[in-house]
Amino acid sequence: MRAVVHDKYGAPDVLRLEEVERPVAADDEVLVKVHATTVNRTDCGLRAAKPFITRFFTGLVRPKRQILGMEFAGEVEAVGSAVTEFAPGDDVFGVTGAGAHAEFVSVQEGGAIAQKPAGMTFEQAAAVCDGAGLALACLRDAVGPGRSILVYGASGSVGTAGVQLAKHFGADVTAVCDTKNLELVSSLGADRVVDYTQEDFTRNGETYDVIFDAVGKHSFRRSRRSLKPGGIYAETDLGFLWHVPLLALLTRRIGDKTVKLGITRHTKNDVLFLKELIEAGKYRAVIDRRYPLKDVVEATKYVETGQKTGNVVLTVNGESRP
Numbered sequence: 548m549r550a551v552v553h554d555k556y557g558a559p560d561v562l563r564l565e566e567v568e569r570p571v572a573a574d575d576e577v578l579v580k581v582h583a584t585t586v587n588r589t590d591c592g593l594r595a596a597k598p599f600i601t602r603f604f605t606g607l608v609r610p611k612r613q614i615l616g617m618e619f620a621g622e623v624e625a626v627g628s629a630v631t632e633f634a635p636g637d638d639v640f641g642v643t644g645a646g647a648h649a650e651f652v653s654v655q656e657g658g659a660i661a662q663k664p665a666g667m668t669f670e671q672a673a674a675v676c677d678g679a680g681l682a683l684a685c686l687r688d689a690v691g692p693g694r695s696i697l698v699y700g701a702s703g704s705v706g707t708a709g710v711q712l713a714k715h716f717g718a719d720v721t722a723v724c725d726t727k728n729l730e731l732v733s734s735l736g737a738d739r740v741v742d743y744t745q746e747d748f749t750r751n752g753e754t755y756d757v758i759f760d761a762v763g764k765h766s767f768r769r770s771r772r773s774l775k776p777g778g779i780y781a782e783t784d785l786g787f788l789w790h791v792p793l794l795a796l797l798t799r800r801i802g803d804k805t806v807k808l809g810i811t812r813h814t815k816n817d818v819l820f821l822k823e824l825i826e827a828g829k830y831r832a833v834i835d836r837r838y839p840l841k842d843v844v845e846a847t848k849y850v851e852t853g854q855k856t857g858n859v860v861l862t863v864n865g866e867s868r869p
C-alpha cells in the first residue's frame with residue numbers, strides 16, 4: 548500500500564510517499580481502507596520531535612513508528628476474528644495513535660472508532676475527532692447552562708470545536724478570532740465574537756466563568772482579571788517549558804482561579820458522543836484545505852503556518868461520497 552513515512556525527525560521534507568507492507572488486522576482489530584485523514588498539530592509535533600521530550604515516547608534517536616496520522620474516515624476492509632461491532636463494508640471514522648497517513652490503518656475495535664455519521668462525507672468525518680476530543684477534555688466538566696465562556700483562538704481545529712461544544716453544553720459563548728474568521732465563528736453558534744485585531748478582551752471589563760485558550764497563544768497571567776471569582780482558565784497547550792501542568796497543580800491550592808490542562812485520551816465514548824451530535828445537526832467539522840496524500844509535505848507546511856481555519860484534510864483513496 549502507499550503510505551507517508553518518515554525515518555528521521557525534522558522539517559516537513561522528511562516525509563515521503565512510499566510503498567509499504569499493508570497492515571493485517573489482529574484478532575481484536577479492524578482494518579480500515581482510509582478515504583480521508585488529516586494533518587494536525589500533533590502530527591507536526593511528533594514529526595519534528597518538538598518539544599524534545601516527545602522523543603521519550605516516540606523514539607530517542609529516530610521515530611519508532613514511521614507512519615503518522617491520527618484521524619481517519621474510511622471503509623472497513625477486514626476484521627479480526629474477535630471483532631463483533633464492525634463488518635467489512637461498514638463506513639467508519641475515528642482517531643488512533645498513528646498510521647492513518649496511509650491507504651490502510653488497523654485500529655482496535657474497542658478504540659476511538661465508530662460508524663461514520665449519516666450524511667457526512669469521509670473528508671468531513673476525518674476532521675471531527677482530534678480537535679473535538681481536546682475541546683471536550685477541557686470543557687466537559689467546566690461549562691454548562693448559566694455559565695459564561697470565552698474561547699480564545701476560536702478559528703482553529705480545537706477552537707471551532709470548542710465554540711460548538713460549549714454552546715451544546717448550554718454556555719453563553721464569546722469567541723475571539725481574527726477579522727477574516729468572524730463570520731465563520733458566528734455561524735458556529737457563538738453569542739458574541741471579538742476581533743482580536745481590533746479589541747483586547749482583557750481590557751473591556753467583561754468577565755467569564757471559563758476562559759479557554761484553544762490555540763496556546765494567551766496566558767493565565769494575562770487572562771486572570773477577565774475571570775470571575777472561582778473561574779477556570781483551560782488550555783490545550785503544555786506551554787513554554789511545560790509550565791502549564793505546574794500552574795494547574797499550583798492553582799488548585801493557591802487562589803480562587805484555577806488552570807486546567809486538557810489532555811485527551813481519545814475514547815470510543817467521545818467518538819459516539821460526537822456522532823450523535825453531528826446526526827442531531829449540532830456539530831460540524833470545519834475544513835480549510837484538502838490535499839491529496841501525495842502532497843502531504845505541502846499540507847504540513849500549511850498547517851505549520853499556524854493559520855489554518857479548522858482542519859486540513861488529506862484525501863487518500865479518492866472517495867468523498869456521503
Ligand SMILES: NC(=O)c1ccc[n+]([C@@H]2O[C@H](COP(=O)([O-])OP(=O)(O)OC[C@H]3O[C@@H](n4cnc5c(N)ncnc54)[C@H](OP(=O)(O)O)[C@@H]3O)[C@@H](O)[C@H]2O)c1
Binds near residue numbers: 678706762811857
Ligand atoms: N494537549 C494536547 O494533547 C494537544 C494535541 C494537539 C494540539 N494541541 C494544541 O492545541 C492547540 C490548537 O491546535 P489547533 O490545531 O486548533 O490550532 P490551529 O488550527 O493551528 O490554530 C490556528 C488558528 O488559530 C488562530 N490564531 C493564530 N494565532 C492566534 C492568536 N495569537 N490569537 C488568536 N487566534 C490565533 C489562527 O487564525 P489567525 O492567524 O487568522 O488568527 C488559526 O485559525 C495548539 O497549541 C496545539 O499545540 C494540544
